[in-house]
Amino acid sequence: MTKFAMPEEIREGDTHVGRRMLRVEDRSLLRGEGQFVDDVPVKKGTLHAAFLRSPHGHAEIINIDTSRAEEMPGVFAVLTGREVAEQTNPMIVGFENPIDYYGMAVDKVRYVGEPVVAVAAVDRYRAEDALDLIEVTYNVLRAAVDPVEACEPEAPLIHPRADSNCVSKRNFVHGEPDKAFAEADRTTELTIRYPRNSITPMETYAVLSEPNAETGGFDVLSNFQGPFSVHTVMALALRIRTASLRHRSPKNSGGSFGSKLVIFPYIVVLCVLARKARRPVKWIEDRLEHLSASSVAPNRVTRVEAAYGNDGIVTGLRLTHWDDHGAYLRAPMPAPIYRMHGVSTNGYDIRNLAVTNHIVMTNKCPTGAVRGFGGPQLYFAVERMMHKIATELGIDPLELMRRNMVRADQFPYKAIAGALLDSGDYLRTIDETVTEGGLDALKKRRDEARAQGKLYGIGYAACVEPSQSNMGYISTLKTGLERERAGPKDGAVASVTVSVDALGSVNVIGDSVPQGQGHQTALSQIVADQLGLDPEEIVVSLDTDTSKDGWSIAAGNYSCRFAPASASAAHQAAFRVREKMARIAATRLNVPPGDVEFSGGRIHAANNPENAIPFYRVGGLAHWSPSSLPDDVEPGIRETAMWNAPELTPTTANDEINTSLAYGFGFDFCGVEIDRDTGVVRVDHYVSAHDCGTILNPGLAEGQIRGSWASAWGATFIEEFCYDDDGTFRSGSFAEYLVPTATELPDFQIVHPTPHPSPYTRLGAKGIAEGNQYTTPVCVANAVADALGIEDVQLPLKPAKVLRWIGGAEPPPSKGIQTNAPAQRNPSAIEVSGQMEVPAPPQEVWDLLLDPDRMARLIPGCERLVKTGDDRFNGTVMLGVGPVKGRFDVNIELAELDAPRRTTLTGTADGPLGSSRGQGSFVIEDSAAGSTVAYDVSVELSGKVAAVGGRMIKGAARQLIDRFMRALVRQAGGGGQAAPARHRSGFLAWLMRLVGGGR
């Protein structure tokens, strides 16, 4: 199905740009010779860091006892959040806000996985051993998890200086939306809940930090991806000159997809830790740390309203967003929602728009950049709405989209919220895609499938693909007055340096911080074209060093910046080198510099190729013989381009913002079939087209499309970070957070539409890395809506959910069948209720349950149990199932005692495996056998085991209860009679269930 050739028309003559060529990077990567942070040798004596992290979503820190950890041999420093707060400034965000963020928890923890204590030790093993010796006492608080509920006045307040968990609310009005809605033939609305996901790189965060006595600052090596504007944030936090914070990134980074932006708080913390330890400190994030506490895309609730005519023309759009940023804002957050602001109307000619943005704090992992950066959330709402309007009017959805699209003669098109759509012919792209992708055949296929009773649907989605972010867009969040006070922010400067040495070798360095995309290859193609060389002859080095490189605040790898920005900078720098070499060569060739051409390693007269000088000779002259250069030509050949585009202007007084420089266009359609019995949605046919202007290298472009498709497929079907209502994190391993692999991904058809190069970039290239993040989730969702005739399609499309949408009641069991099906009141809790027979009278059972000495003998693994007060008990219990065991500190309090009949109790259990709280009631009654113990308990478990063991927790809890009950029956005189198969209980059974966490 897939065609591996890119279209001919983008190849211009015999240029290297536009040519599919092998990646120069792969020679080392495929041999395992890449250089990632962990491959870089470190100084003797370098320490390794580990973090003790919060098991709670929301809790006060009552006490931290690090004394035993500090005494452990091999430990050089133990650092709490409080110390970090004393030694650093809060990390700044793009607007004034009530959040003090230091990279570690201070006084309170606000999400599971938040760093509480950092340890530096001689190796990671001992650092983690030391974590086991640290005791933290928490007072667990109610959590705010849902972004809409978190804005309510009764929601628990996460940041004490804030009035509300909604820390920023802005209303934007573009055009006359109220009028449009009042005058429209029809209006409609839809609410979207876009899930929380990420794209998980193979290489996690990696930092090496060393104090520098000369500068008073730090030398840092990390896989930070930029934007380098954040370098300032780090230096300000550390209270040092920016020049004293030397940051280097190695040659390779093992993927990022945006995530390696918010590594910077860890850099700050590790600098403080290294200073305390007086040694270099290295930290490689592990997978549990990455999944629970690195960076995710904000989940978002959007209410979208549309005003439209009976002809299907949409005249107005209202978007109300609740953007869930988790526990803290870290620069440049809340950027995703503002990066897309200018294109809130997607590729549609809608001239009236109202947008309300709520930036909400919740007890979840803080957000950061994720490929797509605000686009998936926005376009899911807009494109679902277009589908809904079409359904309401009985118009074909594609026809409706076409009627509203920006037309080719409108470019450059100023969207109502400020985006200056540079080029394109959206209807032509759609036509080409529909024809080449076989839409007519797909429609036939749908009709045939439906005739056979199958659930089959077709979906469409279009997207404007922004690239090269305007560094000023985040200021849109401020009011016009605030912006005026702060001074203008705009532009997006990219830097590339091209130099030619005395033997004519060409070196290129740049600020694009690649993470596997193939930047070296593309830059070598661009520079080779300018200098008449082969790309193989160009050496491109993209490791970075803030103390030596040319860079500006926009440096880095994000928001499809490479193709428009870095490529332009490379083109400009190479062009300047060419101009200079042409001037030198011209004096030798006796022709005007304008008549000089470069090809085949020679510089020659345009009209006489025989009149030539070797490229290397010109390089040699520039270095070896400054005296023979033309008068105003400086010796040496080294040109640094700091490239920017004038179209990237600041936010206007009425909040219009050209959020990006270049805007590509993507259009997808697909057919899906849904299995009635299992709810599995199968992608039957998927077609994706992207007009990204000039294609620098078709192989690299196709790699981006395929990569984006893969991660978008994951977001559509299986990827989601799950939290319980109490903030418990459930997605701590790759067995819980499911990422697609080659086995799951269906193939799809890439259509290459006629390109419409950008007039604003030097090569006409636009970004292409994020397109399918925008289109695929909603394209498939529209197809599901079409197949099932439903409106409320929420991702990810896990089959259990889809089966509910299909409907149909579950057949009841036959009479007399004992069911073990759970009847959940609180879905996040382990709830067990039931009763059991104990062969002893109630008073005896009661006395047993309240006697700590006898209970200590009864409870397997109980090392200590003492009465600490009236009806209060404290104990240490080693509990678990199978090989999974842990020591827990347990506190129990009984209440409403009515001896020997009933009691309620509450309690906690805390240990390295997890932390839990619960309550239950117990009623003891006479029975023929002796007593009947009826119980009803509910336990919530958080921490490590909850994050990685969710699949087995309930079964483990049942097993612990079972084991306890056998012991109880035996102790109470039952002679070891087997306990009934279903749950039975007692108060310590409940206690054991507390640590059902035992997995």
Add this chain to the structure above:
Amino acid sequence: MKPAPFDYIRPDSVDEAIGVLGEYGDDARVIAGGQSLLPMLNMRLVRPEVLIDISRLDELKQLEKTGSGVRIGAGVTQGALAIWVGLEPDLPLIARALPNVGHFQTRNRGTVCGSICHADPSSELPLCLALLEGEVELRSDRGARRVPASDFQQGVLNTAREADELATNVVFPAASNGAAYAFDEFNHRHGDFAVVAVAARSEGARISLAVGGVADRPEVRHWTGLEGSAIDDALNDLAWELGGNDDIHATAQYRRQLVRHLGRKVIEETAR
């Protein structure tokens, strides 16, 4: 994600392994392929004092057909079983189930006995052992014993193995001529732990079905002379009886639906 300190012992014989296990008992863990144990060690969910590595004991690498069935030593990897020449004729059910056990790479290290001793309620090999009514051979200083599958796996990660016992072999009864076997499972990605796994065996009018991923261990049911809608009714009752749990991957109700759907599918497959 580094393990807590432990001692590592690599015995040179099964006798020595048993001796060490007898000495340390519950404070020791046996490691063969380590595909489940190592992640648990690294996350410090498991903190043994001693790790006893049996992976290089040739005595435990026997894979042979005996009078009672196919006897598989504790050192035999899932990958080795997958390419064993007797697999399809003697263990047709395992031949169908094995490709679902983890991934090619993990099967090259993970052992058959290890998977059974780990006792994950969603695992394929314990499910097959339960359906086929195989046995686990255990040895300790106190002697040897054979435990039937139905008694061996007792709950989540929990088996009848005593702390001083080494599982030396598992025995799968060889396929009988008149029987038909089928296996199927549902998961979100190939190679993941099954949300629900089912295995069926039919011989004459007798149908046996094993279900994994719903209760705390594989559950087996036998029916005779079941046909048509009676199969659906029996599966529905079984689904309700097992109940299932809600977790982030699927609801209990969805698991019951899979019992009905996949159960029907494999039973029909064995009838063909």
